[in-house]
Amino acid sequence: MKFKNSSLFTSRLSKLDHRINKACLQNKRERSSVKILAVTKKKSVDDIRLAISHGLKNFGENYLNEAIEKKSMLEAESNKNFIEWHYIGSIQKNKTKKIAENFNWIHSVDRFEVAQRLSDQRPLNMEPLKIFLQINIDEETTKSGVMPQKAKELAILIAKLPNLNLHGLMAIPTASGLLEDQKRSFLKLRELKNKINKLNEIKTKLKSLSMGMSSDLEAAIDACDSNTETWLRIGTALFGKRN
Numbered sequence: 001m002k003f004k005n006s007s008l009f010t011s012r013l014s015k016l017d018h019r020i021n022k023a024c025l026q027n028k029r030e031r032s033s034v035k036i037l038a039v040t041k042k043k044s045v046d047d048i049r050l051a052i053s054h055g056l057k058n059f060g061e062n063y064l065n066e067a068i069e070k071k072s073m074l075e076a077e078s079n080k081n082f083i084e085w086h087y088i089g090s091i092q093k094n095k096t097k098k099i100a101e102n103f104n105w106i107h108s109v110d111r112f113e114v115a116q117r118l119s120d121q122r123p124l125n126m127e128p129l130k131i132f133l134q135i136n137i138d139e140e141t142t143k144s145g146v147m148p149q150k151a152k153e154l155a156i157l158i159a160k161l162p163n164l165n166l167h168g169l170m171a172i173p174t175a176s177g178l179l180e181d182q183k184r185s186f187l188k189l190r191e192l193k194n195k196i197n198k199l200n201e202i203k204t205k206l207k208s209l210s211m212g213m214s215s216d217l218e219a220a221i222d223a224c225d226s227n228t229e230t231w232l233r234i235g236t237a238l239f240g241k242r243n
């Protein structure tokens with residue numbers, strides 16, 4: 001298949017790889033512990049096809065209807081079933097059924113009621129839904145996510161749900177252009193994960209952190225170690241600015 005923007009995408013992806021490799025070298029991280037989630041909200045199905053042709057297979061979407069439309073178009077094509085779909089948008093209660101039926105991963109769970117519905121509504125012929133708890137790591141009144149003080153309690157409840165698999169924590173820190181500020185927020189998330197993993201009630205330890213976007217991925221790689229997977233959620237650096 002021919003793509004209009006193929007060479008542009010190739011060069012963006014190689015720049016991104018270069019940034020990731022450099023940060024891994026500087027911080028003694030194994031490259032395999034850093035994952036790329038390609039964030040395609042407001043981007044076309046062709047953009048996704050282009051990314052697939054470059055070897056990417058994890059895609060993140062924020063808007064349910066848009067996501068389902070793109071997903072069904074891709075599923076109609078052959079050999080697209082290896083795609084892992086990640087839901088990273090805010091979750092309204094009445095949307096949980098469709099989310100549970102259509103995604104492999106959810107990064108934005110921040111209350112028990114939603115988690116319970118997702119577990120109840122997950123089709124039994126599908127593997128457990130992989131979940132990140134979204135943490136309001138900088139305690140901002142305008143942001144979603146559970147407050148850090150409430151996270152342990154919520155993690156314990158969610159870990160008991162049968163059709164969910166609690167994988168890790170996710171955060172969107174206060175935007176800052178300074179590496180030190182970015183890193184401080186990510187370190188708080190890492191600490192919180194370690195605290196949760198010490199709880200007796202958490203039998204399956206959290207393995208992953210969903211943190212780092214186009215403008216702060218170096219800080220995310222820096223703030224974590226190779227024993228924990230870091231999921232970078234990358235939109236702009238791969239697909240350009242969104243409208």
Ligand SMILES: *Cc1c(COP(=O)(O)O)cnc(C)c1O
Nearest residue numbers: 039088213214233234235236237
């Ligand atoms: C849009 C979005 C991203 C991607 O952000 P970029 O700065 O474009 O890389 C990552 N995470 C979430 C939750 C988003 O909504």
